[in-house]
Amino acid sequence: MKKNFIILNVNEEERELYVYPHRSLLDTVRDELQLTGSKKGCDEGDCGACTMFLDGNPVTSCMVLAVDAAGRRITTIEGLSNGTKLSPVQQAFVEHGAVQCGFCIPGLIMSGTALLTRNPNPTEEEIRMAISGNICRCTGYTKVVEAIQAAAASYSR
Amino acid sequence: MLPFEYFEPATLRRASSLLVKYGADARILNGGTDFMVRVRQHFWKPKYVVNIKKIKGLDHLTYSKNQGLRIGATATYGRVEADPVVRQRFGIVSASAVAVGGVQIRNLGTYIGNACNASPAADSTPTMVAMGAKVKIYGPNGARVIPIEELFAGVGRNTLQAGEIVTEIQLDTPPPNTGFIYIKHSPRSQMDISVVGVASVITLNPDNGRCVDARIALGAVGPTVFRAKKAEAILKGSELTGDVLSRAAIAAADESSPIGDVRAPAEYRKDMVGVLTRRATAYAFDMAKSGMDVRKQQAIAIELIT
Ligand SMILES: Cc1cc2nc3c(=O)[nH]c(=O)nc-3n(C[C@H](O)[C@H](O)[C@H](O)COP(=O)(O)OP(=O)(O)OC[C@H]3O[C@@H](n4cnc5c(N)ncnc54)[C@H](O)[C@@H]3O)c2cc1C
Ligand code: FES
Ligand code: FES
Numbered sequence: 001m002k003k004n005f006i007i008l009n010v011n012e013e014e015r016e017l018y019v020y021p022h023r024s025l026l027d028t029v030r031d032e033l034q035l036t037g038s039k040k041g042c043d044e045g046d047c048g049a050c051t052m053f054l055d056g057n058p059v060t061s062c063m064v065l066a067v068d069a070a071g072r073r074i075t076t077i078e079g080l081s082n083g084t085k086l087s088p089v090q091q092a093f094v095e096h097g098a099v100q101c102g103f104c105i106p107g108l109i110m111s112g113t114a115l116l117t118r119n120p121n122p123t124e125e126e127i128r129m130a131i132s133g134n135i136c137r138c139t140g141y142t143k144v145v146e147a148i149q150a151a152a153a154s155y156s157r
Numbered sequence: 158m159l160p161f162e163y164f165e166p167a168t169l170r171r172a173s174s175l176l177v178k179y180g181a182d183a184r185i186l187n188g189g190t191d192f193m194v195r196v197r198q199h200f201w202k203p204k205y206v207v208n209i210k211k212i213k214g215l216d217h218l219t220y221s222k223n224q225g226l227r228i229g230a231t232a233t234y235g236r237v238e239a240d241p242v243v244r245q246r247f248g249i250v251s252a253s254a255v256a257v258g259g260v261q262i263r264n265l266g267t268y269i270g271n272a273c274n275a276s277p278a279a280d281s282t283p284t285m286v287a288m289g290a291k292v293k294i295y296g297p298n299g300a301r302v303i304p305i306e307e308l309f310a311g312v313g314r315n316t317l318q319a320g321e322i323v324t325e326i327q328l329d330t331p332p333p334n335t336g337f338i339y340i341k342h343s344p345r346s347q348m349d350i351s352v353v354g355v356a357s358v359i360t361l362n363p364d365n366g367r368c369v370d371a372r373i374a375l376g377a378v379g380p381t382v383f384r385a386k387k388a389e390a391i392l393k394g395s396e397l398t399g400d401v402l403s404r405a406a407i408a409a410a411d412e413s414s415p416i417g418d419v420r421a422p423a424e425y426r427k428d429m430v431g432v433l434t435r436r437a438t439a440y441a442f443d444m445a446k447s448g449m450d451v452r453k454q455q456a457i458a459i460e461l462i463t
Binding site: 024 | 208
């Protein structure tokens with residue numbers, strides 16, 4: 001079996017690499033590009049810990065082949081902050097104590113960010129819908145929802 | 158995941174010839190949300206994978222008065238759900254998308270992938286069946302158009318021949334005085350496989366209030382998604398009194414042949430077919446009777462799903 005040559009556009013940087021066609025985007029980004037912020041909780045599309053943006057839309061990256069993502073705009077959790085300056089959603093998660101073990105958090109922040117980009121003024125129900133593809137076993141979601149609600153202020157401004 | 162060779166054909170003709178050449182060793186990759194799970198489980202072991210997403214003109218989403226709605230093979234749920242025209246004229250279609258997975262899955266998965274996968278528990282297909290959707294199929298011997306339910310051959314099996322690719326779903330504009338609903342019943346409201354799914358589409362004669370057309374499609378309670386034709390026959394031509402609705406509900410339950418599994422025993426599913434057919438049909442009837450606009454219908458449908 002031979003590897004395919006692809007160019008991945010990750011966080012606005014073009015990365016050239018050789019990958020086997022059966023490798024997922026998640027594994028490729030974590031193992032080849034060493035961007036380990038996206039987590040692998042299930043590898044079945046269920047937990048949302050691996051959420052990245054493909055052309056601006058949140059997707060579970062374990063459900064995508066790396067070869068299939070070539071040529072598309074990929075954003076990972078590492079792409080949200082500006083150096084050490086956290087994004088509004090990241091900052092709000094810290095300030096509202098929405099992080100416990102942290103494993104699910106990159107995915108939840110990606111889902112929260114995607115929601116607020118589209119809808120800067122969501123209801124609690126809309127927030128819960130937007131994160132329904134993310135599983136957290138620690139927080140009970142309440143503080144996560146509060147954090148996203150708080151971050152909304154800096155989007156609707 | 159087992160290794161495979163990967164193709165990104167630029168045309169339907171090339172994709173089809175690859176599928177013919179590699180036969181049972183080849184598999185189409187669309188949104189990949191069933192593909193990735195099945196291939197990782199070694200349930201599917203394709204040696205050749207044909208990604209159809211690079212084929213130009215397969216991601217269309219168009220509406221016209223004459224042709225109705227056309228959903229291209231690679232148009233994702235996310236795109237269809239957000240489309241203003243779909244929301245305005247085919248509210249049930251966007252509502253049925255919301256029944257599938259979570260946001261991330263809907264940004265990858267497609268209606269046509271759901272139909273081709275031929276799972277009896279598919280959540281977007283009952284709506285399509287009840288709406289009378291057709292699918293257009295490209296193949297080595299030209300194109301053909303069939304009712305969507307003729308795609309289903311059995312659990313996880315479709316009727317496509319070697320080299321055939323579904324290119325679009327076609328939906329006529331529903332007549333006025335029509336109400337629609339899809340009810341998904343599952344232990345968790347989101348991100349779970351249906352235990353029972355019922356889509357009901359009711360059209361009334363505005364002059365006498367009688368039901369002129371009724372289509373009921375059931376999911377997760379037989380080897381394929383199917384129409385409850387006996388129930389439909391009871392409704393059609395009748396005044397939809399409580400008694401008529403109850404008789405239709407019993408008929409639908411009789412027509413179902415669910416299996417029991419970890420999610421729910423067979424008897425429970427059968428009972429719920431009756432309960433939910435009655436409920437869905439009552440909703441659709443009320444919507445049709447009140448002349449409720451499509452957006453309002455959609456809001457209620459989403460409320461019932463989530
Ligand atoms: C976490 C998770 C949650 C899910 N939740 C739900 C749910 O709630 N309800 C539900 O119904 N489903 C659910 N699914 C299943 C899946 O998302 C849907 O069935 C989806 O619609 C499949 O579409 P796809 O484009 O991703 O298909 P793919 O995985 O790309 O393909 C599915 C099958 O159809 C074939 N195929 C695809 N397109 C064509 C074509 N144009 N012509 C011929 N054959 C074709 C493929 O070869 C393959 O065999 C879930 C999946 C995951 C991973
Ligand atoms: S690792 Fe991708 S959804 Fe869980
Ligand atoms: S913080 Fe531990 S799983 Fe969410």
